Amino acid sequence: xxxxxxxxxxxxxxxxxxxxxxxxxxxxxxxxxxxxxxxxxxxxxxxxxxxxxxxxxxxxxxxxxxxxxxxxxxxxxxxxxxxxxxxxxxxxxxxxxxxxxxxxxxxxxxxxxxxxxxxxxxxxxxxxxxxxxxxxxxxxxxxxxxxxxxxxxxxxxxxxxxxxxxxxxxxxxxxxxxxxxxxxxxxxxxxxxxxxxxxxxxxxxxxxxxxxxxxxxxxxxxxxxxxxxxxxxxxxxxxxxxxxxxxxxxxx
Amino acid sequence: xxxxxxxxxxxxxxxxxxxxxxxxxxxxxxxxxxxxxxxxxxxxxxxxxxxxxxxxxxxxxxxxxxxxxxxxxxxxxxxxxxxxxxxxxxxxxxxxxxxxxxxxxxxxxxxxxxxxxxxxxxxxxxxxxxxxxxxxxxxxxxxxxxxxxxxxxxxxxxxxxxxxxxxxxxxxxxxxxxxxxxxxxxxxxxxxxxxxxxxxxxxxxxxxxxxxxxxxxxxxxxxxxxxxxxxxxxxxxxxxxxxxxxxxxxxxxxxx
Numbered sequence: 001x002x003x004x005x006x007x008x009x010x011x012x013x014x015x016x017x018x019x020x021x022x023x024x025x026x027x028x029x030x031x032x033x034x035x036x037x038x039x040x041x042x043x044x045x046x047x048x049x050x051x052x053x054x055x056x057x058x059x060x061x062x063x064x065x066x067x068x069x070x071x072x073x074x075x076x077x078x079x080x081x082x083x084x085x086x087x088x089x090x091x092x093x094x095x096x097x098x099x100x101x102x103x104x105x106x107x108x109x110x111x112x113x114x115x116x117x118x119x120x121x122x123x124x125x126x127x128x129x130x131x132x133x134x135x136x137x138x139x140x141x142x143x144x145x146x147x148x149x150x151x152x153x154x155x156x157x158x159x160x161x162x163x164x165x166x167x168x169x170x171x172x173x174x175x176x177x178x179x180x181x182x183x184x185x186x187x188x189x190x191x192x193x194x195x196x197x198x199x200x201x202x203x204x205x206x207x208x209x210x211x212x213x214x215x216x217x218x219x220x221x222x223x224x225x226x227x228x229x230x231x232x233x234x235x236x237x238x239x240x241x242x243x244x245x246x247x248x249x250x251x252x
Numbered sequence: 253x254x255x256x257x258x259x260x261x262x263x264x265x266x267x268x269x270x271x272x273x274x275x276x277x278x279x280x281x282x283x284x285x286x287x288x289x290x291x292x293x294x295x296x297x298x299x300x301x302x303x304x305x306x307x308x309x310x311x312x313x314x315x316x317x318x319x320x321x322x323x324x325x326x327x328x329x330x331x332x333x334x335x336x337x338x339x340x341x342x343x344x345x346x347x348x349x350x351x352x353x354x355x356x357x358x359x360x361x362x363x364x365x366x367x368x369x370x371x372x373x374x375x376x377x378x379x380x381x382x383x384x385x386x387x388x389x390x391x392x393x394x395x396x397x398x399x400x401x402x403x404x405x406x407x408x409x410x411x412x413x414x415x416x417x418x419x420x421x422x423x424x425x426x427x428x429x430x431x432x433x434x435x436x437x438x439x440x441x442x443x444x445x446x447x448x449x450x451x452x453x454x455x456x457x458x459x460x461x462x463x464x465x466x467x468x469x470x471x472x473x474x475x476x477x478x479x480x481x482x483x484x485x486x487x488x489x490x491x492x493x494x495x496x497x498x499x500x501x502x503x504x505x506x507x508x
Contacts, residue, residue, distance in 0.1 A: 150336075152353075156324045156325070165352070249339075
């Protein structure tokens with residue numbers, strides 16, 4: 001019974017959704033140009049699997065590179081800002097202002113500045129997922145409970161020891177909140193950049209298939225994107241369970 | 253030995269300064285167990301943090317083992333009201349934190365940590381994480397962590413106040429046994445009269461706002477004491493009754 005609840009019910013939901021979609025296209029005679037039926041999409045994928053997988057690989061490369069840069073830079077910036085309060089006061093308003101600019105609006109400018117290669121795409125990904133990483137890590141680093149700070153003081157811990165043994169591990173669960181938000185945004189950033197600058201990636205596939213009225217191909221690309229985004233998200237979740245198994249236990 | 257001479261401490265408030273402690277004179281002899289008791293807001297915790305070197309006195313001097321207190325010292329251990337355990341470390345790992353921070357040999361420390369955990373009844377729980385332990389067990393781990401460096405001076409800030417009555421009695425009995433086995437100079441802040449009379453050589457009563465020493469009462473009851481059997485002794489009843497009276501009066505004179 002529990003097995004059915006954990007696996008059976010979600011599967012039943014997914015199958016029902018597919019069935020409703022499929023029968024709608026059949027019953028109302030919707031042309032695959034407007035809404036392709038599931039078999040049309042499978043067929044579109046089967047026509048050129050190598051092409052689709054290559055472009056998916058390109059999107060993954062852009063996403064992961066940009067996310068990696070954003071994470072490293074975001075962690076370093078968060079550590080610097082929390083260690084140096086004056087700098088935080090001076091730069092945080094600027095950061096917030098920059099973050100409030102819709103990143104999509106910057107995408108064409110990035111092409112002007114950086115050309116048609118992978119660079120403007122990676123930069124857009126960095127811009128879009130940098131901020132959540134910074135904010136979440138800063139929140140984590142400043143949330144050390146008072147009794148733990150007092151404990152490390154009473155033990156005459158050095159600044160470095162207090163940081164590595166107490167403050168940083170304590171920040172990890174919140175940092176992972178930022179990483180999970182960030183990785184989902186990273187995929188969006190990559191696709192927006194590819195749509196603006198369709199020289200490669202699944203975003204470009206969607207743009208080009210639109211031009212050739214090949215809607216099933218666009219759907220195949222969108223489904224690949226969904227799979228890709230979900231996989232990346234759960235990779236971060238897996239890393240979180242590996243690194244902070246205690247966080248789930250204490251948050252109840 | 254701990255010696256406080258005319259120690260005062262004020263805290264800045266919004267418009268004026270608030271006096272937390274006023275001219276405290278107190279000496280705790282080597283190996284002596286002193287309980288500090290008083291109502292909330294009488295500066296008990298402040299007193300402890302001054303001795304721990306976590307706060308500076310506004311005026312007056314504090315010495316520990318002859319030397320003036322300028323900051324936290326390795327031979328002075330503080331046990332807080334909350335267990336303050338690191339959730340990612342096991343019980344054993346938490347007890348070993350001070351050893352690691354002092355960069356002492358880990359093997360030796362681990363042996364002592366195991367002995368301490370066994371002594372407080374956590375024999376089967378060395379490798380459990382805090383979230384797998386009850387509140388009382390967590391506080392026992394915190395007690396072991398405070399004792400791991402064999403401190404000269406042990407400062408305890410209402411360490412059992414968050415526990416249920418039965419667990420408190422257990423822990424008080426264990427603390428007494430540990431103290432008899434290896435007497436550290438101890439200052440134990442509490443607002444339980446029973447706990448103070450059970451554990452202390454002397455009980456210091458503080459009166460509130462600002463905290464002043466109202467009375468120091470010597471508890472001449474032979475050890476080991478127990479809450480069950482000793483409670484019937486006339487000496488215990490007398491001490492408890494006297495402390496009740498003093499504390500009741502200490503609450504009256506809110507304004508000078």
